[in-house]
Amino acid sequence: MTVDRDILRSIPKIDELLKEPQLVKVAGRYGTAVVVACARMVVEEKRQQIVAGNHSDLVDKSQLVREIEARLQRETRMHLRPVINGTGIVLHTNLGRAVLCEAAAQAAYQAARNYSTLEYDVRTGERGSRYSHVDFLLEKICGCESAIVVNNNAAAVLLILSTLAKGKEVIVSRGELVEIGGSFRVPEVMQQSGATLVEVGSTNKTKPADYEKAICCENTGALLKVHTSNFKIMGFTQEVSLQELTEIGHKHDLPVLYDMGSGGFFKAEDYQLGDEPNVLESMKSGADIICFSGDKLLGGPQAGIILGRKKYIDEMKKNPLTRALRVDKMTLAALEATLRLYLDKDKAQKEIPVLALLSATQESLLEKAECFTALLGKNPLIASAVVEDFGQVGGGSMPNQMIPSVCVAVEVGGVSANALDRKLNEADIPIIGRIHKDRYLLDMRTIESRDFETIAMTLKNMTE
Numbered sequence: 494m495t496v497d498r499d500i501l502r503s504i505p506k507i508d509e510l511l512k513e514p515q516l517v518k519v520a521g522r523y524g525t526a527v528v529v530a531c532a533r534m535v536v537e538e539k540r541q542q543i544v545a546g547n548h549s550d551l552v553d554k555s556q557l558v559r560e561i562e563a564r565l566q567r568e569t570r571m572h573l574r575p576v577i578n579g580t581g582i583v584l585h586t587n588l589g590r591a592v593l594c595e596a597a598a599q600a601a602y603q604a605a606r607n608y609s610t611l612e613y614d615v616r617t618g619e620r621g622s623r624y625s626h627v628d629f630l631l632e633k634i635c636g637c638e639s640a641i642v643v644n645n646n647a648a649a650v651l652l653i654l655s656t657l658a659k660g661k662e663v664i665v666s667r668g669e670l671v672e673i674g675g676s677f678r679v680p681e682v683m684q685q686s687g688a689t690l691v692e693v694g695s696t697n698k699t700k701p702a703d704y705e706k707a708i709c710c711e712n713t714g715a716l717l718k719v720h721t722s723n724f725k726i727m728g729f730t731q732e733v734s735l736q737e738l739t740e741i742g743h744k745h746d747l748p749v750l751y752d753m754g755s756g757g758f759f760k761a762e763d764y765q766l767g768d769e770p771n772v773l774e775s776m777k778s779g780a781d782i783i784c785f786s787g788d789k790l791l792g793g794p795q796a797g798i799i800l801g802r803k804k805y806i807d808e809m810k811k812n813p814l815t816r817a818l819r820v821d822k823m824t825l826a827a828l829e830a831t832l833r834l835y836l837d838k839d840k841a842q843k844e845i846p847v848l849a850l851l852s853a854t855q856e857s858l859l860e861k862a863e864c865f866t867a868l869l870g871k872n873p874l875i876a877s878a879v880v881e882d883f884g885q886v887g888g889g890s891m892p893n894q895m896i897p898s899v900c901v902a903v904e905v906g907g908v909s910a911n912a913l914d915r916k917l918n919e920a921d922i923p924i925i926g927r928i929h930k931d932r933y934l935l936d937m938r939t940i941e942s943r944d945f946e947t948i949a950m951t952l953k954n955m956t957e
Protein backbone atom coordinates (compact mmCIF):
# COMPACT_ATOMS: atom_id res chain seq x y z
CA MET A 494 0.00 0.00 0.00
CA THR A 495 1.39 3.38 -0.91
CA VAL A 496 0.77 6.41 1.19
CA ASP A 497 -1.19 9.07 -0.61
CA ARG A 498 1.19 12.02 -0.67
CA ASP A 499 -1.50 14.48 -1.74
CA ILE A 500 -3.53 13.65 1.33
CA LEU A 501 -0.48 13.92 3.60
CA ARG A 502 0.40 17.25 2.04
CA SER A 503 -3.12 18.54 2.65
CA ILE A 504 -2.45 18.64 6.43
CA PRO A 505 -2.04 22.33 7.27
CA LYS A 506 1.12 23.48 9.06
CA ILE A 507 0.79 24.14 12.79
CA ASP A 508 1.68 27.84 12.27
CA GLU A 509 -1.03 28.16 9.71
CA LEU A 510 -3.58 26.51 12.00
CA LEU A 511 -2.70 28.85 14.85
CA LYS A 512 -3.68 31.82 12.69
CA GLU A 513 -7.27 30.55 12.42
CA PRO A 514 -9.53 33.01 14.25
CA GLN A 515 -11.14 30.35 16.49
CA LEU A 516 -7.74 29.14 17.67
CA VAL A 517 -6.46 32.69 18.17
CA LYS A 518 -9.48 33.23 20.40
CA VAL A 519 -8.98 30.11 22.51
CA ALA A 520 -5.23 30.81 22.77
CA GLY A 521 -6.21 34.05 24.51
CA ARG A 522 -8.14 32.05 27.07
CA TYR A 523 -5.99 28.94 27.64
CA GLY A 524 -2.56 30.23 26.59
CA THR A 525 -0.73 29.52 23.35
CA ALA A 526 1.31 26.61 24.72
CA VAL A 527 -1.74 24.40 25.38
CA VAL A 528 -3.25 25.22 22.00
CA VAL A 529 0.00 24.33 20.23
CA ALA A 530 0.24 21.08 22.17
CA CYS A 531 -3.35 20.10 21.28
CA ALA A 532 -2.87 21.10 17.64
CA ARG A 533 0.25 18.91 17.47
CA MET A 534 -1.60 15.94 19.00
CA VAL A 535 -4.53 16.21 16.60
CA VAL A 536 -2.28 16.72 13.57
CA GLU A 537 -0.10 13.77 14.54
CA GLU A 538 -3.16 11.53 14.92
CA LYS A 539 -4.39 12.65 11.52
CA ARG A 540 -1.00 11.86 9.97
CA GLN A 541 -1.06 8.38 11.46
CA GLN A 542 -4.58 7.77 10.17
CA ILE A 543 -3.45 8.72 6.68
CA VAL A 544 -0.32 6.55 6.84
CA ALA A 545 -2.46 3.63 8.02
CA GLY A 546 -4.77 4.17 5.07
CA ASN A 547 -7.72 5.13 7.22
CA HIS A 548 -8.21 8.58 5.75
CA SER A 549 -8.99 8.76 2.07
CA ASP A 550 -10.06 12.40 1.69
CA LEU A 551 -8.00 15.55 1.66
CA VAL A 552 -7.79 17.08 5.12
CA ASP A 553 -10.36 19.81 5.70
CA LYS A 554 -8.85 22.70 7.62
CA SER A 555 -12.00 23.89 9.37
CA GLN A 556 -12.80 20.32 10.42
CA LEU A 557 -9.30 20.03 11.84
CA VAL A 558 -9.75 23.30 13.76
CA ARG A 559 -12.98 21.94 15.28
CA GLU A 560 -11.17 18.78 16.33
CA ILE A 561 -8.43 20.84 17.96
CA GLU A 562 -11.02 22.88 19.83
CA ALA A 563 -12.75 19.73 21.06
CA ARG A 564 -9.40 18.28 22.13
CA LEU A 565 -8.55 21.50 23.93
CA GLN A 566 -11.79 21.36 25.85
CA ARG A 567 -11.08 17.81 26.96
CA GLU A 568 -7.45 18.50 27.89
CA THR A 569 -8.17 21.65 29.89
CA ARG A 570 -11.23 20.54 31.82
CA MET A 571 -10.70 19.76 35.48
CA HIS A 572 -9.76 16.19 36.26
CA LEU A 573 -11.51 16.51 39.63
CA ARG A 574 -14.87 17.88 38.60
CA PRO A 575 -18.54 17.75 39.58
CA VAL A 576 -20.67 14.77 38.62
CA ILE A 577 -24.41 14.21 38.80
CA ASN A 578 -25.07 11.38 41.24
CA GLY A 579 -27.96 9.30 39.97
CA THR A 580 -27.02 6.22 41.99
CA GLY A 581 -29.37 6.94 44.89
CA ILE A 582 -26.46 6.39 47.28
CA VAL A 583 -26.44 9.53 49.42
CA LEU A 584 -22.96 9.06 50.92
CA HIS A 585 -21.05 7.69 47.95
CA THR A 586 -17.38 7.48 48.95
CA ASN A 587 -16.17 7.39 45.33
CA LEU A 588 -18.24 10.44 44.49
CA GLY A 589 -16.93 12.50 47.40
CA ARG A 590 -19.34 11.50 50.21
CA ALA A 591 -21.26 14.42 51.72
CA VAL A 592 -22.13 17.42 49.57
CA LEU A 593 -21.56 20.50 51.73
CA CYS A 594 -24.29 22.96 52.63
CA GLU A 595 -24.09 26.40 51.04
CA ALA A 596 -22.90 28.05 54.26
CA ALA A 597 -20.02 25.56 54.56
CA ALA A 598 -18.99 25.99 50.93
CA GLN A 599 -19.01 29.78 51.35
CA ALA A 600 -16.99 29.55 54.56
CA ALA A 601 -14.39 27.33 52.87
CA TYR A 602 -14.18 29.80 50.01
CA GLN A 603 -13.67 32.76 52.34
CA ALA A 604 -11.01 30.88 54.29
CA ALA A 605 -9.25 30.04 51.04
CA ARG A 606 -9.33 33.55 49.58
CA ASN A 607 -8.43 35.60 52.68
CA TYR A 608 -6.07 35.65 55.61
CA SER A 609 -8.00 34.37 58.60
CA THR A 610 -8.08 33.95 62.37
CA LEU A 611 -6.88 30.36 61.90
CA GLU A 612 -4.33 30.53 64.69
CA TYR A 613 -4.77 34.10 65.84
CA ASP A 614 -6.67 35.24 68.89
CA VAL A 615 -8.21 38.62 68.11
CA ARG A 616 -8.87 39.38 71.79
CA THR A 617 -5.27 39.06 72.92
CA GLY A 618 -3.52 39.73 69.63
CA GLU A 619 -1.53 36.60 70.27
CA ARG A 620 -1.26 33.15 68.84
CA GLY A 621 -4.52 31.18 69.03
CA SER A 622 -5.46 27.57 68.49
CA ARG A 623 -6.84 26.22 65.24
CA TYR A 624 -9.10 23.92 67.25
CA SER A 625 -10.83 26.79 69.02
CA HIS A 626 -13.18 27.39 66.08
CA VAL A 627 -15.11 24.18 66.44
CA ASP A 628 -14.51 22.70 69.89
CA PHE A 629 -16.99 25.00 71.67
CA LEU A 630 -19.67 24.13 69.10
CA LEU A 631 -19.07 20.41 69.50
CA GLU A 632 -19.18 20.79 73.28
CA LYS A 633 -22.45 22.67 73.06
CA ILE A 634 -24.14 20.34 70.58
CA CYS A 635 -22.86 17.03 71.96
CA GLY A 636 -22.49 17.85 75.64
CA CYS A 637 -18.88 16.65 75.76
CA GLU A 638 -16.06 18.01 77.92
CA SER A 639 -13.66 18.58 75.07
CA ALA A 640 -13.10 17.95 71.37
CA ILE A 641 -10.40 17.85 68.71
CA VAL A 642 -10.63 17.45 64.97
CA VAL A 643 -8.13 15.68 62.70
CA ASN A 644 -7.88 14.83 59.03
CA ASN A 645 -10.37 11.94 58.93
CA ASN A 646 -11.78 9.26 61.17
CA ALA A 647 -9.00 6.80 60.33
CA ALA A 648 -6.55 9.43 61.63
CA ALA A 649 -8.75 9.92 64.69
CA VAL A 650 -8.58 6.21 65.59
CA LEU A 651 -4.81 6.21 65.07
CA LEU A 652 -4.31 9.30 67.24
CA ILE A 653 -6.56 8.00 70.02
CA LEU A 654 -4.82 4.63 70.21
CA SER A 655 -1.35 6.07 69.87
CA THR A 656 -2.00 8.57 72.67
CA LEU A 657 -3.87 6.40 75.14
CA ALA A 658 -2.64 2.87 74.49
CA LYS A 659 0.83 2.87 72.91
CA GLY A 660 2.75 -0.10 74.24
CA LYS A 661 -0.36 -1.43 75.92
CA GLU A 662 -3.12 -3.87 75.13
CA VAL A 663 -6.45 -2.79 73.70
CA ILE A 664 -9.35 -5.19 74.00
CA VAL A 665 -11.74 -5.51 71.05
CA SER A 666 -14.52 -7.96 70.25
CA ARG A 667 -13.80 -10.40 67.38
CA GLY A 668 -17.13 -9.33 65.93
CA GLU A 669 -15.86 -5.75 65.54
CA LEU A 670 -12.53 -6.17 63.73
CA VAL A 671 -13.88 -4.17 60.84
CA GLU A 672 -12.37 -3.40 57.48
CA ILE A 673 -13.65 -0.17 55.95
CA GLY A 674 -13.09 0.19 52.18
CA GLY A 675 -9.79 1.81 51.26
CA SER A 676 -7.67 -0.43 53.50
CA PHE A 677 -8.68 0.82 56.94
CA ARG A 678 -8.57 -2.31 59.06
CA VAL A 679 -8.91 -2.14 62.80
CA PRO A 680 -6.09 -4.66 63.48
CA GLU A 681 -3.70 -2.80 61.15
CA VAL A 682 -4.47 0.66 62.52
CA MET A 683 -3.94 -0.80 65.97
CA GLN A 684 -0.52 -2.08 64.93
CA GLN A 685 0.44 1.31 63.45
CA SER A 686 -0.50 3.02 66.69
CA GLY A 687 1.84 0.85 68.73
CA ALA A 688 -0.99 -0.72 70.72
CA THR A 689 -1.42 -4.49 70.94
CA LEU A 690 -4.73 -5.95 69.88
CA VAL A 691 -6.35 -8.42 72.24
CA GLU A 692 -9.31 -10.10 70.58
CA VAL A 693 -12.11 -11.42 72.71
CA GLY A 694 -15.31 -13.38 72.10
CA SER A 695 -16.18 -14.95 68.78
CA THR A 696 -17.32 -13.55 65.44
CA ASN A 697 -21.00 -13.72 66.35
CA LYS A 698 -21.03 -13.57 70.14
CA THR A 699 -19.14 -11.50 72.67
CA LYS A 700 -20.20 -11.29 76.33
CA PRO A 701 -19.24 -8.92 79.16
CA ALA A 702 -17.29 -11.76 80.83
CA ASP A 703 -15.05 -12.04 77.75
CA TYR A 704 -13.77 -8.50 78.36
CA GLU A 705 -13.49 -9.06 82.11
CA LYS A 706 -11.31 -12.13 81.58
CA ALA A 707 -8.96 -10.32 79.18
CA ILE A 708 -8.35 -7.32 81.45
CA CYS A 709 -4.95 -7.36 83.06
CA CYS A 710 -4.52 -4.07 84.78
CA GLU A 711 -0.84 -3.32 84.19
CA ASN A 712 -0.96 -4.24 80.50
CA THR A 713 -4.42 -3.19 79.45
CA GLY A 714 -4.56 0.32 78.02
CA ALA A 715 -8.17 0.64 76.91
CA LEU A 716 -11.38 -1.07 75.80
CA LEU A 717 -12.39 -0.31 72.23
CA LYS A 718 -15.77 -0.68 70.60
CA VAL A 719 -16.05 -0.35 66.83
CA HIS A 720 -19.36 0.19 65.11
CA THR A 721 -19.78 -2.50 62.45
CA SER A 722 -20.85 0.13 60.00
CA ASN A 723 -20.57 -1.78 56.73
CA PHE A 724 -21.79 -5.24 57.63
CA LYS A 725 -24.31 -6.94 59.87
CA ILE A 726 -24.05 -10.23 61.66
CA MET A 727 -27.46 -11.87 61.89
CA GLY A 728 -28.91 -14.86 63.63
CA PHE A 729 -27.31 -16.28 66.80
CA THR A 730 -25.56 -13.13 68.01
CA GLN A 731 -24.69 -11.15 71.10
CA GLU A 732 -22.71 -7.97 71.56
CA VAL A 733 -21.78 -5.92 74.58
CA SER A 734 -23.48 -2.54 74.47
CA LEU A 735 -21.47 0.66 74.84
CA GLN A 736 -23.14 1.19 78.20
CA GLU A 737 -22.12 -2.25 79.48
CA LEU A 738 -18.62 -1.82 78.16
CA THR A 739 -18.34 1.56 79.90
CA GLU A 740 -19.34 -0.01 83.19
CA ILE A 741 -16.65 -2.69 82.81
CA GLY A 742 -14.01 -0.14 81.81
CA HIS A 743 -14.71 2.19 84.68
CA LYS A 744 -14.73 -0.62 87.21
CA HIS A 745 -11.11 -1.26 86.19
CA ASP A 746 -10.22 2.41 85.69
CA LEU A 747 -9.70 1.94 81.94
CA PRO A 748 -10.70 4.40 79.21
CA VAL A 749 -13.52 3.18 76.97
CA LEU A 750 -13.13 4.22 73.33
CA TYR A 751 -15.81 4.08 70.66
CA ASP A 752 -15.20 4.35 66.92
CA MET A 753 -18.69 5.19 65.70
CA GLY A 754 -17.78 5.46 62.01
CA SER A 755 -20.67 7.56 60.82
CA GLY A 756 -21.63 10.13 63.42
CA GLY A 757 -25.20 11.30 63.02
CA PHE A 758 -26.44 13.88 65.53
CA PHE A 759 -30.13 13.19 65.14
CA LYS A 760 -32.35 10.22 65.92
CA ALA A 761 -31.82 7.53 63.31
CA GLU A 762 -35.55 6.82 62.89
CA ASP A 763 -36.10 10.28 61.41
CA TYR A 764 -33.84 9.36 58.51
CA GLN A 765 -34.83 5.75 57.86
CA LEU A 766 -31.51 4.81 59.44
CA GLY A 767 -32.73 1.93 61.55
CA ASP A 768 -30.50 1.35 64.56
CA GLU A 769 -27.55 3.49 63.44
CA PRO A 770 -26.06 4.89 66.68
CA ASN A 771 -26.15 8.64 67.18
CA VAL A 772 -23.49 10.83 68.76
CA LEU A 773 -25.60 12.32 71.54
CA GLU A 774 -26.86 8.97 72.78
CA SER A 775 -23.36 7.50 72.59
CA MET A 776 -22.03 10.37 74.71
CA LYS A 777 -24.73 9.70 77.29
CA SER A 778 -23.61 6.08 77.68
CA GLY A 779 -20.52 7.42 79.44
CA ALA A 780 -17.83 6.41 76.93
CA ASP A 781 -14.61 8.34 77.53
CA ILE A 782 -13.73 9.01 73.92
CA ILE A 783 -15.81 8.67 70.78
CA CYS A 784 -14.80 9.43 67.21
CA PHE A 785 -16.55 9.63 63.87
CA SER A 786 -16.23 11.06 60.34
CA GLY A 787 -17.10 14.63 59.41
CA ASP A 788 -18.31 13.70 55.92
CA LYS A 789 -20.68 10.83 56.64
CA LEU A 790 -24.05 11.40 58.33
CA LEU A 791 -22.88 14.69 59.84
CA GLY A 792 -22.86 16.06 56.29
CA GLY A 793 -19.73 18.20 56.64
CA PRO A 794 -16.20 18.16 55.20
CA GLN A 795 -13.78 15.23 55.46
CA ALA A 796 -12.60 15.21 59.06
CA GLY A 797 -12.18 12.95 62.06
CA ILE A 798 -14.00 14.30 65.08
CA ILE A 799 -12.89 13.19 68.53
CA LEU A 800 -15.03 13.99 71.59
CA GLY A 801 -14.79 13.12 75.24
CA ARG A 802 -12.90 13.59 78.48
CA LYS A 803 -10.73 16.68 78.62
CA LYS A 804 -7.79 14.93 80.24
CA TYR A 805 -7.53 12.48 77.32
CA ILE A 806 -8.10 15.11 74.62
CA ASP A 807 -5.41 17.31 76.22
CA GLU A 808 -2.98 14.40 75.95
CA MET A 809 -3.88 14.00 72.28
CA LYS A 810 -3.19 17.68 71.65
CA LYS A 811 0.36 17.13 72.89
CA ASN A 812 0.98 14.07 70.70
CA PRO A 813 3.30 14.97 67.77
CA LEU A 814 1.02 12.87 65.53
CA THR A 815 -1.63 15.57 65.92
CA ARG A 816 0.57 17.92 63.91
CA ALA A 817 0.88 15.35 61.13
CA LEU A 818 -2.86 14.68 61.09
CA ARG A 819 -4.06 18.26 61.42
CA VAL A 820 -6.93 19.68 59.38
CA ASP A 821 -6.55 22.68 57.14
CA LYS A 822 -8.35 26.00 57.31
CA MET A 823 -10.87 25.24 54.56
CA THR A 824 -11.98 22.12 56.39
CA LEU A 825 -12.27 23.96 59.68
CA ALA A 826 -14.25 26.77 58.11
CA ALA A 827 -16.65 24.33 56.45
CA LEU A 828 -16.99 22.30 59.62
CA GLU A 829 -17.69 25.36 61.77
CA ALA A 830 -20.40 26.53 59.34
CA THR A 831 -21.97 23.05 59.27
CA LEU A 832 -21.92 22.71 63.05
CA ARG A 833 -23.51 26.15 63.48
CA LEU A 834 -26.53 24.88 61.54
CA TYR A 835 -26.92 22.08 64.07
CA LEU A 836 -27.68 24.67 66.75
CA ASP A 837 -31.12 24.86 65.11
CA LYS A 838 -32.53 21.46 64.21
CA ASP A 839 -34.95 22.73 61.56
CA LYS A 840 -32.25 24.71 59.84
CA ALA A 841 -29.89 21.75 59.86
CA GLN A 842 -32.53 19.48 58.37
CA LYS A 843 -33.33 21.89 55.59
CA GLU A 844 -29.89 23.16 54.70
CA ILE A 845 -27.54 20.22 55.15
CA PRO A 846 -27.84 18.24 51.90
CA VAL A 847 -27.22 14.80 53.46
CA LEU A 848 -30.10 15.30 55.90
CA ALA A 849 -32.38 16.86 53.29
CA LEU A 850 -31.73 14.02 50.83
CA LEU A 851 -32.24 11.30 53.43
CA SER A 852 -35.48 12.78 54.70
CA ALA A 853 -37.03 13.41 51.27
CA THR A 854 -40.43 11.71 51.18
CA GLN A 855 -41.55 9.25 48.53
CA GLU A 856 -44.20 11.77 47.40
CA SER A 857 -41.65 14.53 46.89
CA LEU A 858 -39.43 12.13 44.93
CA LEU A 859 -42.38 11.08 42.75
CA GLU A 860 -43.12 14.71 42.05
CA LYS A 861 -39.49 15.30 41.13
CA ALA A 862 -39.54 12.25 38.82
CA GLU A 863 -42.64 13.54 37.06
CA CYS A 864 -41.06 16.94 36.43
CA PHE A 865 -38.01 15.20 35.02
CA THR A 866 -39.94 12.85 32.70
CA ALA A 867 -42.02 15.80 31.50
CA LEU A 868 -38.81 17.63 30.58
CA LEU A 869 -37.32 14.59 28.84
CA GLY A 870 -40.65 14.01 27.05
CA LYS A 871 -40.05 17.17 25.01
CA ASN A 872 -37.45 15.25 23.04
CA PRO A 873 -39.12 12.57 20.87
CA LEU A 874 -35.88 10.54 20.76
CA ILE A 875 -35.79 10.03 24.53
CA ALA A 876 -38.14 7.65 26.32
CA SER A 877 -38.51 7.79 30.09
CA ALA A 878 -40.66 6.22 32.79
CA VAL A 879 -41.07 6.64 36.53
CA VAL A 880 -40.03 3.53 38.48
CA GLU A 881 -40.31 2.99 42.23
CA ASP A 882 -37.12 1.39 43.50
CA PHE A 883 -34.66 1.31 46.40
CA GLY A 884 -31.57 3.37 47.19
CA GLN A 885 -28.93 3.23 49.92
CA VAL A 886 -27.47 5.53 52.53
CA GLY A 887 -23.88 4.53 51.70
CA GLY A 888 -20.71 5.72 53.43
CA GLY A 889 -20.69 2.52 55.43
CA SER A 890 -24.03 3.30 57.04
CA MET A 891 -26.86 0.80 57.23
CA PRO A 892 -25.41 -1.95 55.02
CA ASN A 893 -28.59 -3.99 54.62
CA GLN A 894 -31.01 -1.22 54.59
CA MET A 895 -32.42 -0.28 51.23
CA ILE A 896 -34.41 2.91 51.48
CA PRO A 897 -37.41 3.25 49.16
CA SER A 898 -36.75 5.68 46.35
CA VAL A 899 -38.04 6.79 42.97
CA CYS A 900 -36.07 6.43 39.74
CA VAL A 901 -36.52 7.52 36.19
CA ALA A 902 -35.70 4.85 33.60
CA VAL A 903 -34.17 6.47 30.53
CA GLU A 904 -33.89 5.11 27.01
CA VAL A 905 -32.32 6.83 24.05
CA GLY A 906 -33.41 5.43 20.68
CA GLY A 907 -31.62 2.15 20.05
CA VAL A 908 -28.75 2.68 22.54
CA SER A 909 -28.30 -0.20 25.01
CA ALA A 910 -28.38 0.51 28.75
CA ASN A 911 -24.68 -0.34 28.98
CA ALA A 912 -23.72 1.96 26.13
CA LEU A 913 -25.84 4.74 27.60
CA ASP A 914 -24.14 4.28 30.96
CA ARG A 915 -20.68 4.50 29.36
CA LYS A 916 -21.53 7.57 27.30
CA LEU A 917 -23.03 9.46 30.23
CA ASN A 918 -19.98 8.64 32.34
CA GLU A 919 -17.77 10.33 29.78
CA ALA A 920 -19.75 13.56 29.52
CA ASP A 921 -18.19 16.88 30.58
CA ILE A 922 -20.38 16.69 33.66
CA PRO A 923 -20.46 12.91 34.09
CA ILE A 924 -23.84 11.44 34.94
CA ILE A 925 -23.60 8.34 37.11
CA GLY A 926 -26.67 6.12 37.09
CA ARG A 927 -27.24 2.44 37.60
CA ILE A 928 -28.44 -0.45 35.48
CA HIS A 929 -31.15 -2.68 36.83
CA LYS A 930 -32.66 -5.48 34.76
CA ASP A 931 -31.24 -3.99 31.55
CA ARG A 932 -32.75 -0.60 32.27
CA TYR A 933 -30.74 2.55 32.84
CA LEU A 934 -31.99 4.24 36.00
CA LEU A 935 -31.44 7.67 37.50
CA ASP A 936 -32.41 7.84 41.17
CA MET A 937 -34.27 11.01 42.10
CA ARG A 938 -33.11 11.02 45.73
CA THR A 939 -29.56 12.08 44.89
CA ILE A 940 -30.28 14.25 41.84
CA GLU A 941 -31.09 17.91 42.41
CA SER A 942 -33.85 19.39 40.24
CA ARG A 943 -31.40 22.07 39.11
CA ASP A 944 -29.46 19.31 37.28
CA PHE A 945 -32.41 18.17 35.14
CA GLU A 946 -31.59 20.60 32.32
CA THR A 947 -27.98 19.44 32.20
CA ILE A 948 -29.05 15.80 31.97
CA ALA A 949 -31.60 16.59 29.26
CA MET A 950 -28.94 18.48 27.28
CA THR A 951 -26.40 15.67 27.64
CA LEU A 952 -28.96 13.12 26.42
CA LYS A 953 -29.93 15.40 23.54
CA ASN A 954 -26.30 15.74 22.48
CA MET A 955 -26.11 11.95 22.33
CA THR A 956 -28.99 11.77 19.87
CA GLU A 957 -27.29 14.12 17.41
Ligand SMILES: *Cc1c(COP(=O)(O)O)cnc(C)c1O
Binds near residue numbers: 754787797888889
Ligand atom coordinates in the same frame (compact mmCIF):
# COMPACT_ATOMS: atom_id res chain seq x y z
C1 LIG B 1 -15.85 5.18 57.86
C2 LIG B 1 -15.24 4.57 59.05
C3 LIG B 1 -13.91 4.81 59.40
C4 LIG B 1 -13.01 5.65 58.55
O1 LIG B 1 -13.43 6.97 58.51
P1 LIG B 1 -12.79 8.01 57.45
O2 LIG B 1 -13.36 9.32 57.87
O3 LIG B 1 -13.22 7.54 56.12
O4 LIG B 1 -11.31 7.94 57.63
C5 LIG B 1 -13.42 4.24 60.54
N1 LIG B 1 -14.19 3.45 61.31
C6 LIG B 1 -15.48 3.18 60.99
C7 LIG B 1 -16.27 2.28 61.89
C8 LIG B 1 -16.05 3.73 59.87
O5 LIG B 1 -17.32 3.47 59.54
